[in-house]
Amino acid sequence: MIARYVIPLAIALRPLAAQQPVQQAAAPPRDTTPPAAYYGVTEYQQARTKLEALMQLRGFTVYIVADMEGLAGAVRNATEMRPGDRGGHDPTHEAFRRELALEVNAAIAGARLAGATQFVVNEGHGGTLFRNIHPEDLDPEAILIRGYPKPNVMETGLNPKVDAMFIIGAHANARTPGIISHSYAFDSFTVNGHVLNEAGIAAFIGGEMGVPMVLAAGDNVLTAETRLMLGDIETVTTKIAESRSAAAVFPPSVIHRQIRAAAARAVRRVRLGQLKPLVIERPYHVDFCMRATFQPWVALATANLQGVQRAAADTTDRCFTYQTDSAEAVGNLLNEIEWVVLKP
């Protein structure tokens, strides 16, 4: 609540505060120690508790992050990734929503072949405010987490009962030549010096709970960089990027078959103990730079988030550091930043 409403209000009132220098001087220096209760942690814990309570006691649970940029065939953000009411004017958007469901279903089918018994799908694509899969199209056994804002964006409800994570339709990191490459609202994002893309961040948050990221599907840039970050996980290359909006695409039906096979292999390898969660030493020093294309107020608002500090050697005014002992707190910070950027 505080982060969502009071902070934007505080930003809105900043010009007022500037006119009252006496009060400004009286304010205590900003406390930058990690807060005892992290941002949105209450909501996050609630989501996590609710999902945990719904999950099977035994069995094998796969948590699937469903993004869209890396889908077979998708190349253009402005039309294919957006519905009509958010600036897209292309009927193929509907086709890509179905394609997303097909690829997720293929992953579920493959995982099920290898013995997975429960599936949680979390909408990870924000262009449609996290409502892309037609509920009717999804495998009827899957739990679907949809809507916006939801705590912890791409890892809502993730918990230690989950056995493996997949990311489908993933895209390459910001400032790489991948299709629609980006990473949340950042130009760069590192934890203790490890460069992480969105798949990597999911693996980092899951890793702390002992959940390994085991399958990533996306273009060739994404699959290559994710293997560099996470090691020898299963990947499916859906297309070869020629630029940020052109690619040599493989037939969707072939990709579905490959995802099914890779998902089965991934689950089998987790059960054999061959795929381990990503572990990064505590404390986590998170360094990130906001996208250069954003208006200055985005960086301004980000600077106001609790615990966020300006980077020491920052000449651009949009780079920050954040230090914490909790990967979930990083997830919550992402949520806050997403709220700054996407505020509907």
Added chain:
Amino acid sequence: MRRLALLALLSVTPGLGSAQSTPTPYTPPHLPAPHGFRVFIVPDMEGMGSAVDIHEVIAGNEGERYKTLTSPDYWDHFRDLLTREVNATIAGARLAGARSFVVNEGHGGNLFANIIPWDLDTGAILIRGFPKPLVMVTGIDSTVGTLMFTGAHAGPGHPGILAHNFAFDTFTVNDRHLNEVGINALIASEYGVAVSLVSGDDAEIAETREILGNNFIAIVTKYAVGRMAAITFSPTRIRRQLHDSAAVAVRRAMRGDFKPFRLDKPYHVAFALRRSYSDTVVAGVDSLHWAGLEKAGERSYRLVTDDARQIGYLLDAIERVVLR
């Protein structure tokens, strides 16, 4: 059967009793008499399976403030899902022996015309359109065997999906907070009709349990993780739950397991209009000059009445002001 006859008698008497009080703008619509057990279903959309965002439940033609709150692709999809949920409920109820079905649109999207008529179960009478007296329980009378709310949503201040309560920030009767299900259950109790089934998100069910107690069958369609985000399930699964629970609900309702929701008379009603509404809405409600309606604050009001249906008529009048 004797009980039904008694209820029918009761339903006539309030008309005599209220002759000298407020003249009612309401004459009961003459629905065909039921041949067998009648189920009255009030489908709302906010609490239906899968729906999380306002764009999914608004058609965009409800008025100025709703114009940008729709996206037609989602809306079309969700009214289809809604129709299929209602069909599943009817099918389940029929399985348990119900023979007459009245579906009264409970959601204001497209001005109370969300269900696709030619996709609805052919055994159902559909009440659609706006305005309608008693709003969400228009057409209820003592021939109704049991009342079901599907897709209900929590009241304002609760962490539920699209939580709201008609046009109000608070609504109490005899100092008890009522959500939409509670208000309509109270109106239905005037006809001796009890609520047997409620489906909605977890916040809605928790709130309704506080109001109605354990005196109904609940289906949790989704778990809210924000006002517009939820953990949802396959529509197939929700339909199966509705189908099975409706069957159980009808079986138990036939045994008289569910008791009407009663509060002490006279009803002391107090409510406050939403803070987000413009002053013209408040002025509109003031200019109703509703008999017995007292102003208790800037946008709060009080009403004392012996007949819960008066609350329904007032709701209709206020809805007309809001959706004008």
